[in-house]
Structures are given as C-alpha cells and as structure tokens.
Amino acid sequence: MDKVELLIGIAEIAVALAGFTGVVVAFGSRSQGSWNPGDRLRLAFLLEASLTAAGFSLLALLALAVTNDEPLIWSVLSGVWVLFTAGSLWTSHRRFKNNAEVGDGADRLANGIVTTLFYSLIILQLANIVLWQQFAPFLAAIFLNLAGAAMQFARLIRSTFQE
Numbered sequence: 001m002d003k004v005e006l007l008i009g010i011a012e013i014a015v016a017l018a019g020f021t022g023v024v025v026a027f028g029s030r031s032q033g034s035w036n037p038g039d040r041l042r043l044a045f046l047l048e049a050s051l052t053a054a055g056f057s058l059l060a061l062l063a064l065a066v067t068n069d070e071p072l073i074w075s076v077l078s079g080v081w082v083l084f085t086a087g088s089l090w091t092s093h094r095r096f097k098n099n100a101e102v103g104d105g106a107d108r109l110a111n112g113i114v115t116t117l118f119y120s121l122i123i124l125q126l127a128n129i130v131l132w133q134q135f136a137p138f139l140a141a142i143f144l145n146l147a148g149a150a151m152q153f154a155r156l157i158r159s160t161f162q163e
Helices: 003-027 037-066 070-102 108-132 135-162
Strands: none
Touching: 003 037, 003 135, 037 070, 037 135, 070 108, 070 135, 108 135
16 A cells, blocks of 8 residues: 555544544533543543544655655654654643542553553654664554544543443
8 A cells, every 4th residue: 555545544534533523522421511530531632642643644744745765754753753652641641640630530451551552652663763764663653543542532432422
C-alpha cells in the first residue's frame, strides 16, 4: 500500500472517531450534563489520541510533499512524536492521578498497559531516529494513537449507555 494513501486513511479514521464521539455525547445519557470524572477523562484521552494520529498523519503528508528525503522525514517526525508523547504521558499521568483522587475508578490495568505500550513505542522511535530512519516505526506510533482512540471510544460508549 502507498504511504500517502495509508496516511490519508489513518487521518480519516482518526477524524471519524473524534466526530462519532459527538454523536455518542449527543445521544447518550451524557447529553443531560451528567458527566462523571472518569468519562471526562476518557473523552479527553480519546480526542487527544485521535487528533494526534490525524495531526501526525497530516504532518507526514506535508513533509512528503515538501521534500524527498524520507530518512530525514521519518527521523524528524519520530523525534517530534517522542517529544509530544512524553509530554502527553506526563500530563495524562497527572490527570489520571487527579481522577483517582476524586474517587472515580478508571481502569488501572488498561491504563498501565497503554502506558507501557507508549513507552515501548518511544524506545522504538528513538531507535528509528538513530538506526533505521524508516516509515514503519513511525507508522506504528501513529497507529498506536489510533488504536488508543478506538479503545477509549469503545469504553466511552460502554459507559454512556450502561447508565
């Protein structure tokens, strides 16, 4: 599959996930304003993950349109993804901790697995910067963002329609 088509597809899916979230919010029990802290946290994570996947896909498309130096593109984008994700993990940890203090039980196991996966992808991106400078590791990073958004979407739907 062509890299451009793949990146466009990821961006479209990510935007669709963010858009469908509006439908869930509008038609679910949350439309009445009865959001609990855990659902607000899930919504924030969903939007961040989907917009990150879309943003980095579009950034890669822009880079491919500007230059033909693909090793440079994948090294730079991997580095930017590492910096963004490290900051995101730090703020997510703080939000998760604040949410736990409120007493809303977010799924610690799922969040621990996701955090471990993101740390593993950070290491993979660092190796990509130094060793490989290839598209595949960068693709794995944005695909993990997309998968994280889909997971949060499923959790948000489940919690919205259970009440």
